[in-house]
Amino acid sequence: MTKEQTQREALADYWRFFAETECKGYSPLYEAITTACANSGEVMEFLASLSSHAHQPNLLLAAMHERVIQGLEPTLTPFYSGARAGHVGRLFVESVLASRDTLGQVLSSRFTQTNEIGRVATLAPALSVIPECDDLTLIDVGTSAGLTLHLDDCFIDYGSYGSLGPTGSKVRVQAQVLSGHPPLRRVPIRRRIGLDRNILDPSNSDDARWILACVWPDTGRLERTRNALALAAKFPSELIEGEALETLPLLFSSLEGPIVITTTWVVAYMNTEYRTHFSAALSAASQKRDIYWISAEAPGVVAHLPDVVSPKVEGPPPSVVGFVKFSKGQVSAARVLAHAHSHGTWIWWYDHS
Ligand SMILES: C[S@@+](CC[C@H](N)C(=O)[O-])C[C@H]1O[C@@H](n2cnc3c(N)ncnc32)[C@H](O)[C@@H]1O
Known part of the structure; x- marks a missing residue:
């Protein structure tokens, strides 16, 4: 395995762990999404190409949620509003891959700043x-x-x-x-x-x-x-x-x-x-x-x-x-x-x- 592949595998494990420990039993939406991301070699490759602070699931989740709030992700909106359930993981992955350039800029300039x-x-x-x-x-x-x-x-x-x-x-x-x-x-x-x-x-x-x-x-x-x-x-x-x-x-x-x-x-x-x-x-x-x-x-x-x-x-x-x-x-x-x-x-x- 190359160094890059090993890094992607480690990142995927981290996302799986996040899905299992942080999302399961609390956010079915984010459990489905983070699991699908962990299973997508392309999403992991995209994240691995960015600085390490962008590897954190919360950052990509926030960046995509911001696009939903802005009305830029109509296919995801019904899942985020609770109007639809199921198959959101695949759609999320497709949306991330379609917006790699824009997302890369957001992930480089924003931080996880949840104010709970x-x-x-x-x-x-x-x-x-x-x-x-x-x-x-x-x-x-x-x-x-x-x-x-x-x-x-x-x-x-x-x-x-x-x-x-x-x-x-x-x-x-x-x-x-x-x-x-x-x-x-x-x-x-x-x-x-x-x-x-x-x-x-x-x-x-x-x-x-x-x-x-x-x-x-x-x-x-x-x-x-x-x-x-x-x-x-x-x-x-x-x-x-x-x-x-x-x-x-x-x-x-x-x-x-x-x-x-x-x-x-x-x-x-x-x-x-x-x-x-x-x-x-x-x-x-x-x-x-x-x-x-x-x-x-x-x-x-x-x-x-x-x-x-x-x-x-x-x-x-x-x-x-x-x-x-x-x-x-x-x-x-x-x-x-x-x-x-x-x-x-x-x-x-x-x-x-
Ligand atoms: C996850 S957020 C939590 C925000 C808030 N405390 C809450 O509970 O909702 C962490 C915050 O800590 C800030 N932060 C982290 N390290 C810091 C440091 N060394 N000095 C000042 N702020 C820092 C970040 O900018 C971010 O806004």
Whole structure:
């Protein structure tokens, strides 16, 4: 086998794994599509010809979804809207191959920047763990379009367990509490800042369309994302574009009072060395005041957290919801608060934490 063939095979295995672990039991549409792509030598060859960041299934899925939203893929539209089922995989592959040049440009210039508003259902109880204070600053690192900064303006419905936020909000998120008693307390936040190496502007139509394109069409999240984008466009947040490691120290030096850092599906995109420096930056800043780090990330990426076996729940692998406190230059507490569906569909809270 040539080097190129081996690379294509490895990529196909990765796409099959994605279909099996991320899509199965959650998105039949994307399970069919990613399986068909994995089985198409031509699609794998096309992706392998691009830089490695474009190998990620979510990027091609978003690029094609954007074309569907733009009305450029009429044969796929009925499958994306749920009007038709079956045989979408073959049609998707044909559409990708027919638009290779245009897609290549999109895949080279865009990134996976899903801004998942459902994650507020996980963030809200996790923030409740922070000791009460009236001068808290929240910095959401890897904020994308800053949608989750608006968590207080969302109605988060935990079913019979209770709810948070204004009942009349158009941004409505439903989450099931599968275990434990997540605290539902509104945490006063004095200032909110979103930081990203590539800020997407919710009031810019191209950026807003890309955020929508990153949403998986058959998972019932498009409407709430549209509403969250409208909310964020109406009430703009303080969004700063920059690399986390370069920007955070400057921000820390300009802020007084305790700070909570949130990261949701961001650390997973940093390499091990970067993660170490990131953690060291938080630690250094805690010489001046306490720093709290609330994370919802893939297992194992926040090194301070103990290993906790995730509950067996059907669907994609859950996020680990972590709490790390830095005080006087050291980690003074670190625990797993919960496991949660990566889009906030359910939460499994650990009461002992
Ligand atoms: C998968 S998205 C998640 C967005 C958002 N946190 C959410 O949960 O919906 C990851 C985001 O992290 C940003 N990002 C990744 N590494 C970064 C870094 N080193 N500095 C700043 N932003 C970063 C990306 O640009 C992207 O917007």
